[in-house]
Amino acid sequence: MADPAGADLKTTPLNALHISLGGKMVPFAGYSMPVQYPLGVLKEHLHTRAHAGLFDVSHMGQAELTGDDVIGALESLIPGDLKGLAAGRIRYSTLLTETGGIIDDLMITKPAEPGSEKKLFLIVNAGCKEGDFDHILRRLGSRIKLTRFEDRALLALQGPSAAKVLVRFAAGCDAMAFMSSRVAKFALASGHDVDVRLFRSGYTGEDGYEISIPGDRAEAVANALLAQPEIQPIGLGARDSLRLEAGLCLYGSDIDTTTTPVEANLSWIIGKRRKLEGGFPGANKIIEQINMGAQKMRVGIQPIGKAPARAHTEILDEIGKTIGEITSGGFGPSVNKPVAMGYIQTAFATPGTKVQLMVRGQTLPAEVVALPFAPHRYFKSKS
Amino acid sequence: MSQLRFTKDHEWVRVEGTTATVGITEFAQGQLGDVVFVEVPTKGKALNAGGEAAVVESVKAASEVYAPVSGSVTEGNAALPDAPDTVNKDPQGAGWFFKMTISNPSELDALMDQAAYDKFVADAS
Incomplete structure (x- = not known):
């Protein structure tokens, strides 16, 4: 072409x-x-x-934040514990709206190299990078310097x-x-x-x-x-x-400003200290959701047959009432069957719950399952 | 003698008298990529020209296969659902989707012959 x-x-x-x-x-x-x-x-x-x-992901946004209190500054925009992040380590987190919605998910690295004590390295999504960096500058511009690595x-x-x-x-x-x-x-x-x-x-x-x-x-x-x-x-x-x-979220499909980290089943990114202290956008709502539960949850959905269920497929309960929606779905080549994830009313979020999917006007059987579909095989250090 | 015709949606139709065999073209399978799911219509299903007749899905996307002409399904390719990659390997042979009767042969006039389809594909790419 x-x-x-x-x-x-x-x-x-x-x-x-x-x-x-x-x-x-x-x-x-x-x-x-x-x-x-x-x-x-x-x-x-x-x-x-x-x-x-080998994947080219150069479209993603790379930037460095520098400032005397760069950690405190960025903690005011995310729910993760950066104070407790050791030098040389990476933390997965989310930029949040005032109501706890996810502006973007990102990787935050605390560099270990000498002279980088006041720096954080960020990698953000390609489609969000302009908005993310604007947001960071607007909120933190007086406290940090942001250097983009275009x-x-x-x-x-x-x-x-x-x-x-x-x-x-x-x-x-x-x-x-x-x-x-x-x-x-x-x-x-x-x-x-x-x-x-x-x-x-x-x-x-x-x-x-x-x-x-x-x-x-x-x-x-x-x-x-x-x-x-x-x-x-x-x-x-x-x-x-x-x-x-691998059960990982795609920004814009599985998470966005209408979903909180708790609803997205990402509560693990909220640091213990942050839960106690708050001090991040949407903290009240997010902490309440941790304690009281959220209305909806992101779950794995396993279609029982061979037909994949794509994003925006309606999820129904066994009597045909709408209880959620697929946000990502397709065929999983390694598990050799269809795989999907989506949001479902919390009452139906337990793995093993039988549900139905509305695919091309027909209901197909499916089941709520634990994520991931393919087991994570991350490197484990020998200690 | 059979004659081969093509639609703008990249279906092929092999016409033999008043019956036809339908599938998707080599170009279509290439665009679609690895086919992982196929749903073919059952015998007796009534089809309207341009209406949805079958489903073909790759890892990434779902697509419809449309009926090139009106008629009635006489056979769906029962081998395809268990071996959807046949659509990639032999799209214009063993990867056929369904056979049908042709209720209105004049609808064939609206379809492209091989030369016109080749030009259509060349212009689109």
């Missing part, structure tokens, strides 16, 4: 590589991104779980072979704890080192890394990784099916 992406789309530093790899480019969050490569979504998904895959690329290397592949280029990275981060040298065969920041995290439920790279060195790093026999390039299609099987 000539240029299905259109003229107004931004491109990542790996755009030429995607095209040379045969990536099928589609518009996503204002960027031209590969939805799949010639391998196809199904095999890309299975390859990632069997070996490892020129940096972000790669995700995900799968059980990720560590043994990456350690060929970045010595010691295989010992990094899950949800930890550090700067590293990525050694190219040319003898040149590329300064990168590694995060042992991801969006597939597998072990793996996210790698922040200066944009002009991203293609060299990507090519070095793609030359490894275990690695295939993976598009956004498989990224979505992998995260869905």
